[in-house]
Amino acid sequence: MKNLRFEKQRPVAKILTIGDELLKGTVLNTNARFLGSELLRLGFKVDSQIACPDDIALIKTEFSRALAGAQLVIVTGGLGPTPDDVTRDAIADFFKVPLILSNRQLSFIQNHYKARGRKMPALVRKEALFPRNAEPLFNRCGIALGFSISAGERLVVVLPGVPVEMEKMVRELVEPRVRKKFPGLTGRLALIVKTVGISEPEVMKKLGNDFFDDPFEFGIYPMTGEVTLRLYTDCLPIKRRLERKVRARLKKFVYAYAETTLAQEIGKILKRRKKTLAVAESCTGGLLASEITGVPGSSVYFKGGITAYGNDIKEKWLDVPPDILQKKRAVSPEVALWMASRVRAKMNASFGIGITGIAGPSGAGRQKPVGLVYLAVVSPKKRKVWKEFFSGTRSQVQARAAKKALEYLWQGLRNNF
């Protein structure tokens, strides 16, 4: 879906990801994806992503070609301490400059080891080196130094390949340098729409054909139990028109117009209303609690959770009566409700969630297939239970069930459940 009639000319960016593990298929190239969407947001046109092995000659060839065809080249990976990490050597070699030591980074690394009561291994010193023509970029989540090089009209940025380190550095160190180097760059206007409880084809249907009459860049991203829309345009009236249409057509499925998570949004609501939450999980095995406590500050509203895997734990810790477990079995609406209401009462929380189901691959019985999950939410006023079927592998069923529980809680909170 592209209509570039009204689009500005955009500077070109290329992404070069280094590492044998990418070419051997050992890891997924999440860095290329992250950088693609960040550069789009900043206003670049990314016209190639190249993955290249840990090999000086190949890195130099690909880098040289990338630099010739782009205003911005971002390189990630190959900055580790081992001999196969050769990215910094390749880049210094390309520019015919020596590598020099950052004393600031070296003492940071030394302190890192000291704080752990360990001696710094000699080969780690390499991670404080950068090409003489570069500006060091200080990584504070890990020990590998990044760097950036201003080459005429062009900007080169070299970052470690560890995703959390790279992502933090892009947002904190690279973005300001990019904005400075390309002062005329205007990011595209972005409309972010986070929806839950609706599938990708349903979103498309609800948006309708006339939604695409305006020229804009359209991205639809299905994830576990969620669909995110990211719409980009250079034109404010178009952005406003799109927003109005989205609000009218997807209203009850939108939980945020920003990059956030459902667990985070639920946290905000609970905090604002001074309410608390407790969860009792069986088949999701702690995943729901883990998603809730992944949010900073969740201790304000999250009382705690219990993973009641065995029936004995359900009986002893959640007072599920043995006869209900016997007659209705563990995977039943009755047990889900019992779990939600007992964990709520016993942890003295405003809301309780209970989940019981069959995550698979084994454990299915007659009339109880893998993927069958009962979800219960109990509030001070009401109790509600849902029967769901989730497809996929064990971890997919677990992730979908945990997300669905958050969806029902969010709906409940919105409707003053």
Added chain:
Amino acid sequence: MKNLRFEKQRPVAKILTIGDELLKGTVLNTNARFLGSELLRLGFKVDSQIACPDDIALIKTEFSRALAGAQLVIVTGGLGPTPDDVTRDAIADFFKVPLILSNRQLSFIQNHYKARGRKMPALVRKEALFPRNAEPLFNRCGIALGFSISAGERLVVVLPGVPVEMEKMVRELVEPRVRKKFPGLTGRLALIVKTVGISEPEVMKKLGNDFFDDPFEFGIYPMTGEVTLRLYTDCLPIKRRLERKVRARLKKFVYAYAETTLAQEIGKILKRRKKTLAVAESCTGGLLASEITGVPGSSVYFKGGITAYGNDIKEKWLDVPPDILQKKRAVSPEVALWMASRVRAKMNASFGIGITGIAGPSGAGRQKPVGLVYLAVVSPKKRKVWKEFFSGTRSQVQARAAKKALEYLWQGLRNNF
């Protein structure tokens, strides 16, 4: 780390993935990963992966360059019915041949629509086209035709981008054609080494310089709290020698010689010894339970877990005495031990784990920085507690703490703790 003196000459393969969605970061490039590992298995050396937009000129440029440098080029994506799908045009254009119609594929597509009671949209006819110099590859999971072209010593394979369709076609249609075209091709021997409790530089130091005297392909992959080695060679005596050295030098850190996870290996040991496990978590918030229950069949040995976030929950559910919480505070070795031993006793398990700490970004106090975590493991015979500091973001501290707890449990199990 590569020393190819004694390696067979491997044919070079390049992977070209087409699609705007890849460059905008809309989707993860799982196809590149799948093809990387399949081609490694088949015996190729993959020396680049390129992602390229839906643009005839750019596709032709990248394809031409790939073909010049490789014996095998695999292209995926851009074979759909919409006007932005231009891969087949670009390839036909490159070879200066027209596109011709596969009647067999056309009737397959017509039947596909007929079976669903729908009329075939006119633009779908495009999906039965292939370049005149190509052999059609019939896709039976979807409607886009793939094709392969034998170009002198080289082989070109063009496949649809939908992962399930592409993967099935690779295994059923591409592999036999590749084997026929490259009759001498043999797959590599792999040595997989999963270690825990040792850092990447420490692994390198223990392996020593003489480890690299033999020619083989070396890959070292640090993950949260773990390091994986993947070594590839063509020569069985070399593989055996490497294995002996790894066994001697990394012995106490190796938890498996296979693609597996620490939680899975712990599960196998517990199952074999008919032992059970229960966990009490504070700062990891359910993540440890979630990792344990991510393993299929974990219900056999995992009794359950509790996320005791608030102090009231620690008191009420884990009987932590209020005066200990007052005097020693929640983040203390005493509370970690109390949590581990009470959850073990109350859930009637053989082993108990307790974790309490400060995941951050807030919650730090005097002498208690973000990243401070106490981990306790209690067995029928012993109780042990460790003080740790983890760096990074909230989710990194949580992930590292959970992995460390698994590491200590694994060590305990190995030493008959």
